[in-house]
Amino acid sequence: MQYILDRFVRYITVDTQSDPTNPAFPSTEKQWNLARMLEQELKDIGLSEVVLDENCYLTATLPSNVEHHVPTIGFVAHIDTSPDFSGKNVNPQIHKNYNGENIVLNAEQNIILNATYFDDIQQYKGQTIITTDGTTLLGADDKAGVTEIVSAMEYLVKNPDIKHGKIRICFTPDEEVGKGAHKFDVEAFGAEWAYTMDGSEIGELEYENFNAARAVITVQGKSVHPGYAKNKMVNAILVSQQFINGLPADEVPELTTGHQGFYHLHDIIGDVEKTTLEYIVRDHDLEKFNQRKETMKSLVSSLNQKFEEDIFSIEIKDQYFNMKEKIAPVMHIIDIAAEAMKKENIKPIYKAIRGGTDGSQLSYMGLPCPNIFAGGHNFHGKYEYVPLESIEKATKVIINIAEITANKYL
Template identity: 90%
Template sequence: MQHILDRFVRYITVDTQSDPTNPAFPSTEKQWTLARMLEQELKDIGLSEVMLDENCYLTATLPSNVSHTVPTIGFVAHIDTSPDFSGKNVNPQIHKNYDGKNIVLNADQNIILDATYFDDIQQYKGQTIITTDGTTLLGADDKAGVTEIVTAMEYLVNHPEIKHGKIRICFTPDEEVGKGAHKFDVKAFGAEWAYTMDGSQIGELEYENFNAARAVVTIQGKNVHPGYAKNKMVNAILVAQHFINGLPANEVPEKTTGYEGFYHLHDILGDVEKTTLEYIVRDHSLEKFKERKENMKSLVSSLNQKFGEDIFSIEIKDQYFNMKEKITPVMHIIDIAAAAMEKENIKPIYKAIRGGTDGSQLSFMGLPCPNIFAGGHNFHGKYEYVPLESIEKATKVIINIAEITANKYK
């Protein structure tokens, strides 16, 4: 496993954080650093048709080694890391033979990965846990996925006795800011279906996800001298609270689970004159998703009636939709992934993603693309970790999918 560990560490120590405020593609120049590194590595391990395009999408091919016709399949991961927490100077900590107890990430700053609070970690006793040093995220989302795909392709190149059809891989930029599939050329990729390696705990196999939208509420105030403000000032900061309080208090991420949707206020920027509220809106049910968007619009209308026309305005933009609609007609691709896991004594965990992946957008672009575990936990923050054994298992699952697919179409 040292080879896998070295590769993973090499990837996560490259800062590839994306930027939601930059409309450029990719949103940060530093994503090119890892893309170019991977471009050379894919050539070195023997893949063909290695191409890094002008938008920072890196694709490559492992040619078929069988004489019969097998559908071309693909594997996808993203190279960027979340803008929610620093990805600069990642200093991974390696904890061998984990004992199930708290892990001190940073003694100087008293940052501790609490094994009671983050109790999922206890299922990995005896394994090698890779954590942060408490000052950055780790980047297992999704450099664990990148590691798994590269390692699996390298293994298949070096073991031609394992039979497989044509395999295409793609590493995308800007997934964390919702643009990972925006410039993905599905036709040129040429796969009949694909899998994103971007899930969390070992065993996850996901083909349902949220319907998602971004909503920006703008409150236009009136700023006058506070000494003469009576019946004249409209304090946008204070008025904004009426919108926040007008949404259901229990329909937020921290109070929902499973198939329950939510409104998530994730950013506020403002002063007396103008305040903006940025929300993400999520629901697995398309009908409820539409209702949520209408609720926000109705709330804006009612508040304008109360405080005056044009005080509140809202802009809502759909981001992605539930891929279940596109996966259900081709459930054999889920069966293949499940069989690949079971071959490694992994029980598939069918979960509805409380988020989205490149695969959700790709599925609606004509490339059915469910999601498979990459192994990490606590993404987007300093408590992120990944068991090394989970990365190894995910690598084997990719290899098994390739072999099972080839055998299925004999």
């Protein structure tokens, strides 16, 4: 297991944070550093058709070692880390034989991973927990997934007695800023289906995700000298509150779970003359998702009627859709993943993703692509951690998927 740990640490110490404000592709030059490192590593372990393209997508092939036809399958992970928290100078801490108690990440700054607050960690007693030093995120999202795919491919190369069909892998940039699948060449990838290794706790097997949209509401006010403002001023900041209050107060992220959707106001920019509200809209059910968008449009219309002029305007743009619609006709790919987990005594946990992955977009691009656990917890912040044993188990699941697929098509 040491070689897996060394590989993971090597990857996470490369800063690959993406940038949502930069339209370039990839959004940060530093993502190339890990991509080039991986390019050489894939060649060194013996993969073929290793290609790093002009958009920082890295693909490679493990050729089939059987004579009968087996569908080409793929495995996908992303190399960038979240812009929400620093990924520079990651200093991993290795906690062997975890005792179930709080973990001090940084004594000097009194940063503690509280085992009661983050109680998922209790299930990993006795295992090796990898954390940050409390000053950065860890990068298990998704460098754990990258580690697992590379390690699995290396194992299959070294153990040709394990039979498998042709396997394609791809490491993508900019997933954390929503662009990970935008320039993915599905036709060139050539797989019948694939799996993203980008889930959280051990056992997760996900083929549902949110339908997602972004909504921007603009409130046009009228700025007048406050000393002479009576019956003239329209304070866009204050008026915008009427839109906020017009949406259901309990349908927000902090009050919803499971399949429940929400309206999330994540940014307000404004002054008296003009105020902009930025929302993300989410729901697993397509009909409810469309109704949420209509609710926002109707609210804008009714407020404009109230003010007797078009003070409010709204722009809504769909972002991605629930991949369940594309996975449902090919549920055998879920069955294969579940069987691969059970072979390692892992109970599959079927969860609806309260977000999206590259797989959701890829599924609508013609590559059915459910999501498998990569092992990490508390993504996008300083309390991120991953059990080393979960990375090892995910690696074995990939190997099992390859072998089970080959056997099913004998």
